[in-house]
Structure formats: structure tokens, C-alpha cells
Amino acid sequence: MMSSWKDNIRSVVPYTPGEQPNQPHMIKLNTNENPYPPAPEVKSVLDGFDPDKLRLYPDPKAQALVDALAQYYHVGADQVFVGVGSDDVLSIAFLTFFNSDKPIFFPDITYSFYPVWADVYKIPYETKPLGEHFEIHAEDYAAPNGGVIFPNPNAPTSRYEDLSVVEEIIKANRDSVVIVDEAYIDFAGPSALSLVPKYDNLLVVQTFSKSRSMAGMRIGYAIGQPELIKAMNDVHYSINSYTMSRLAIELGVCAVKSEDYFKQCIEKIKATRTWTVEQLKDLGFEFAAEPSANFIFAAHPKYPAEALFTALRKANIYVRYFNTGRISNYLRITVGTDEEMHRLIEFLKTYKN
Amino acid sequence: MMSSWKDNIRSVVPYTPGEQPNQPHMIKLNTNENPYPPAPEVKSVLDGFDPDKLRLYPDPKAQALVDALAQYYHVGADQVFVGVGSDDVLSIAFLTFFNSDKPIFFPDITYSFYPVWADVYKIPYETKPLGEHFEIHAEDYAAPNGGVIFPNPNAPTSRYEDLSVVEEIIKANRDSVVIVDEAYIDFAGPSALSLVPKYDNLLVVQTFSKSRSMAGMRIGYAIGQPELIKAMNDVHYSINSYTMSRLAIELGVCAVKSEDYFKQCIEKIKATRTWTVEQLKDLGFEFAAEPSANFIFAAHPKYPAEALFTALRKANIYVRYFNTGRISNYLRITVGTDEEMHRLIEFLKTYKN
Numbered sequence: 001m002m003s004s005w006k007d008n009i010r011s012v013v014p015y016t017p018g019e020q021p022n023q024p025h026m027i028k029l030n031t032n033e034n035p036y037p038p039a040p041e042v043k044s045v046l047d048g049f050d051p052d053k054l055r056l057y058p059d060p061k062a063q064a065l066v067d068a069l070a071q072y073y074h075v076g077a078d079q080v081f082v083g084v085g086s087d088d089v090l091s092i093a094f095l096t097f098f099n100s101d102k103p104i105f106f107p108d109i110t111y112s113f114y115p116v117w118a119d120v121y122k123i124p125y126e127t128k129p130l131g132e133h134f135e136i137h138a139e140d141y142a143a144p145n146g147g148v149i150f151p152n153p154n155a156p157t158s159r160y161e162d163l164s165v166v167e168e169i170i171k172a173n174r175d176s177v178v179i180v181d182e183a184y185i186d187f188a189g190p191s192a193l194s195l196v197p198k199y200d201n202l203l204v205v206q207t208f209s210k211s212r213s214m215a216g217m218r219i220g221y222a223i224g225q226p227e228l229i230k231a232m233n234d235v236h237y238s239i240n241s242y243t244m245s246r247l248a249i250e251l252g253v254c255a256v257k258s259e260d261y262f263k264q265c266i267e268k269i270k271a272t273r274t275w276t277v278e279q280l281k282d283l284g285f286e287f288a289a290e291p292s293a294n295f296i297f298a299a300h301p302k303y304p305a306e307a308l309f310t311a312l313r314k315a316n317i318y319v320r321y322f323n324t325g326r327i328s329n330y331l332r333i334t335v336g337t338d339e340e341m342h343r344l345i346e347f348l349k350t351y352k353n
Numbered sequence: 354m355m356s357s358w359k360d361n362i363r364s365v366v367p368y369t370p371g372e373q374p375n376q377p378h379m380i381k382l383n384t385n386e387n388p389y390p391p392a393p394e395v396k397s398v399l400d401g402f403d404p405d406k407l408r409l410y411p412d413p414k415a416q417a418l419v420d421a422l423a424q425y426y427h428v429g430a431d432q433v434f435v436g437v438g439s440d441d442v443l444s445i446a447f448l449t450f451f452n453s454d455k456p457i458f459f460p461d462i463t464y465s466f467y468p469v470w471a472d473v474y475k476i477p478y479e480t481k482p483l484g485e486h487f488e489i490h491a492e493d494y495a496a497p498n499g500g501v502i503f504p505n506p507n508a509p510t511s512r513y514e515d516l517s518v519v520e521e522i523i524k525a526n527r528d529s530v531v532i533v534d535e536a537y538i539d540f541a542g543p544s545a546l547s548l549v550p551k552y553d554n555l556l557v558v559q560t561f562s563k564s565r566s567m568a569g570m571r572i573g574y575a576i577g578q579p580e581l582i583k584a585m586n587d588v589h590y591s592i593n594s595y596t597m598s599r600l601a602i603e604l605g606v607c608a609v610k611s612e613d614y615f616k617q618c619i620e621k622i623k624a625t626r627t628w629t630v631e632q633l634k635d636l637g638f639e640f641a642a643e644p645s646a647n648f649i650f651a652a653h654p655k656y657p658a659e660a661l662f663t664a665l666r667k668a669n670i671y672v673r674y675f676n677t678g679r680i681s682n683y684l685r686i687t688v689g690t691d692e693e694m695h696r697l698i699e700f701l702k703t704y705k706n
Contacts, residue, residue, distance in 0.1 A: 014590035037405035052390035237367035
């Protein structure tokens, strides 16, 4: 007989993270990591860190990190929420704000974690199809809903929507919280942060994992008006009051302050992206939208993506492939160093189906 | 007019963490931290850590840490779950296992986070009163329920229940998951880990924050049969797939392996506890149960705890005071170094109400 405790398990279909292979000499272009190391100041702070302090709890408010972000983005400290990567921040935002009986809305092609959070927290949802060029149609979001979330730039499409589209969605939803997931914004156009003073229903979420080269440290944050941030903190303190380790706080603070290095890395990645896109175009690759993140979403009319993905893998070049619907002929390729992208292009030049 | 998004905020009464004052020369005996630094090997690993690796995501499975714990406790790797402190582990266990319409049971005097998790996840609960000596009555838990959780030793009472009591509760609840929260077990008697092979409904939760001197790093874990651990991992990967930072994994592994240092620290703290309890007895303090954690729960028949708490604070000695019901005349005093406890006792010797 089955014990009945098994009937009470929350059953979920978990998110599948991109594989994290660890081969010597591999070219890892599959999880949108930054090819450059964290700021040199991070090394200095790490070297100077006194491990004896680890016996003590961290500051549950992570105030030093909150303050550094507030200063950097010119907002109040009561407008900043920090968490264990932007996934933690987004998960808490779902739990805090999406408690309506009406469905939340997000695009049909988007970050695959959204439906997973909706399922685990039992939030009804409805997806809105992207257009032919993977564009978001703002009018689709102008219907009664329990909340809205979309990434800008979107993943895995790498398409950036103009702020006017973002604002139209926020404006049409003054009775819902609208979350703009800006994990990749530093590689794209202006951020929705400029809209925060105007809209009390806007939450902007960003991360240290991409533009700040700190995926291994797990730091994400949200910025919004104080009422949103307070509600998130109340839920956060009801789940786990000490989430940010002493090291995450100290290394995070110095990464925020290393602004010059941060900007240089972004410019390098954008230049490499431009070069790679040109090369891919010469090879016949197509893009449904202009690549605007630290990854490129590309399809070749002659070479099926799945075969290309497998061939690249054999050549020790890891990219991401989603075998699903309208995007099943696309590859998502993280922008690495110039050398890595040269090797990718060299391989593709010799590739025959 | 109020925007209706405010109606959909999850409203909670958040857990209040113990204050984290940071005064020079303070004696901090208020949050049950370990007075000794982490193992010396932690410093070596930290010194040798290459910060460039932080640009890459950590292993989402934290396999190195899971394996180190599995080896230490002689269980399979599929029997170990790791999280961001035991609060993260407990929170995920609540979400994973407590999905019945029946109430979960826990003691009326216990870790104050249990009702907070129940509230945030909308889990019905019922508390069971501890006895005169703060003992758990196993028979109280032999009624239909949606799950059971209790700490052993209990907090803030510092009372340890014999394994026979623990086993009686597990046995009476084969249709519920029973969580034994062993944050303080290393300072007390034998762990319920020995019961894991016998009971598929038992989950044992422990932490690096107390006996392993790593509160600042945020590492906790659970051990149970593989089916329980898989269910927790499925929920975990549905919330945040990369929770353990690269540093948490690497420093955690070496803390587990530093067994001799770990055992020495525990013996020192237990000896200091014995000395302190004797001194407190000489001063007329009373204990409803034998102190068995790295903290002492004591009351004085003549001196009200609140006044004592305030006086200690003025003397820069921080302890914890809970102004509630049956425990309102008790102080919870973390066991610090010998020198810290001497200073506490010296102060109490001169204390006049």
C-alpha cells in the first residue's frame, strides 16, 4: 500500500537548466555567461576577506549591497530588493504579486522558467504569441489579467523592444504588477528603470550573472517603488531571512562600484557580437530580430539547427538548442571572446550538412 | 482610488530575525552563532579560490557538496538535499510535503519560523503544548495531520528529546512526512539520522550555521530516503535552480571534511556550557530542562527576564528575550567563549534588581 504522504507531495515539472559541461578546451557558449572575469576589485576584496567572519550571520537586509545599487541607479534604498540570482528575485515576485484568480500573461516564446513558477505556485497563466519577427504586441496585454511578465531583451530571441512598447504595456495594466525582466538589458537599449518614478506597478529585475560576470556568486535585484519592494521583502523574510551570504554582499558591493571595468566588458561583448552577426550573415544565417543581448539567436535556411547543434558539440563547441515549435530551427549562441567566436565561425565555414 | 494590484499582494507577518548589532567590544550571545572561526582549511580554500571562475554558473546540483555530506554521514548521494541555510531547506520541505487539507502539527513553543512558513504557503497548522518541563508528548502527535515538524534539541528551550520519543512520533505518522529539525543536534545526543533507513517518512534537517561555524555562508541540508529528496529537488529546481554559489560549494566541502576541528569546537562549547550552567545554578537560575544546544534557556525566580535582558544590553552583553506566554521569564543565552561566559557571570554576580 502506498503511504498517503506521497499524495501530498507538490508535483511539478522542474525547470531544466542548460547543461554545465566541463570539458577541457571546450568553447562554452550555451548558458549566456560573460567570457570576461569579474572586476579586478573583486579579487582584491576576496583576498582581503577574513574567513573568521563567516561564523557570524550576514546582515539579513544586505544593506551594503542595497545601498551600493541604490547609489548606482540613483534610487532610494527602499526601492531595491536583492536576492540569490534574478531567479530568486523573480520567484519571490511571482509569490508576492501574482495572487489573482485571473491569469498572468507572458509571451509564448520566452524564458522557460515563467510557466514553471506559475505551476509550482499554482498561478493561472496565458501566453501571448510573439509576432513574425518575435516582436511583442503590446495590445495583447491590454486585457484583464493577474499580472504581466516579459524579458527585455527577450530570451531566447535576443530581441529588444523599444521603451515605448514597454510603457504601453505598463500603462494598460495599472491594476496589475508588470515585471520587466532585464537580465540582458546592459547589452541592449535603455532600461525601463527610467519609468519607475512614473509607475507604481512596474518592477524591473536585473542580475549580476551576465553583464557583471558573477553567475557563480548568485546575485540578482529588483527596483521599483517602495510599496512593491516592501511587499517583496515581507515575503522574503517569511521564507528565508538570511539569503545573501557575507561573501555575496561584499563581492557584490565592489562589483557594482567597478563601473569602468563593467562598461569596458559590455563594449567588448557588443563589438564581438557585431562582428559575429556579420560573419553569420555572410554564411547565410538569418535572424528574426536584431540580436540585442549577450547571445545571438540564429537560423540557417539550409542547415537544420539540430544537426548543427550536434556537429558543434562534437567539435567541443557548446551552444543551446530548443527543440520546440517555431524556434526549433534556431540556435542560441552566447557571445564569447573574439577568439572563441573566430573558432565558431571557422567551424561553420567548413560545415557541410 | 487604490490600484487593485495591491489587493493581490500576498500579505504576511514576516519572521523577525534576532537583531544583528555590531558594537565594538560587544558580547554577542543572541543568535546562537559559534564563537570559534570556521576550520583552518576553509581559509586555505578561500585563499586558493580563483575569482575568475565566478563568471561561470555553479553546478546546479552542488554535487561536490552533496557527495561530501553523503560520505560523511554514510548515506547515498540521492539521500542528501542542500540549500541556502536550513531555513531554505525547511521552506522547500514545507512547500514540497505539506499540501494536505489537514493541519500540520508542531509544538506551541518552538522555532518561530514554523507558523510563518505555514502562513506564507497557506498551510493549516495546530500547535501541541509542551509539558511542564518543556517536553514533547509524543501521543499529542498521534492524530490525523498533514505533517509534523519539531526541532531536536528544541529552540528556544534547549531541551533534547530521547530518540525513543522521536521514533514514537515517526511511527505514529507513517502517512505524514515528519521533519526533525536538528540545527543543534551536534551539541546534544544522538541524531535521528540513524532512523532514516527504517522510515521513508522521516526527513532530518541540519545546518552549517551552528556547529560548523559558517552562519555567514548560508548552507543547510536535509537527509532522507531518495523519494523524499527527489521530491524536494523537483520543487527546488522549480524555484531557483542555481542557489548554492561556487564559494558556498567549495567552502562547504572543506568544512565537512575538517572533522577533527569540528569535533574539537563542539567539545569546547559543551565544556563551556557545563561550566556556565553550574555558575548560573549557583546564582539561583533555573532550567526547565537540561540545556542541550549551543544555548542555555534560563530563568531566575527573583529577577524578571525583561529587566535582566535590558541590564545586560546596557553592559554590552546581547542575549535573546521572548516576551511571550510561558517563556516570558526566560533568557536564551548563546554559549560563547570561556572569556565571554566569564564576563556574563561576573556581570550577573553584581546584578541587583
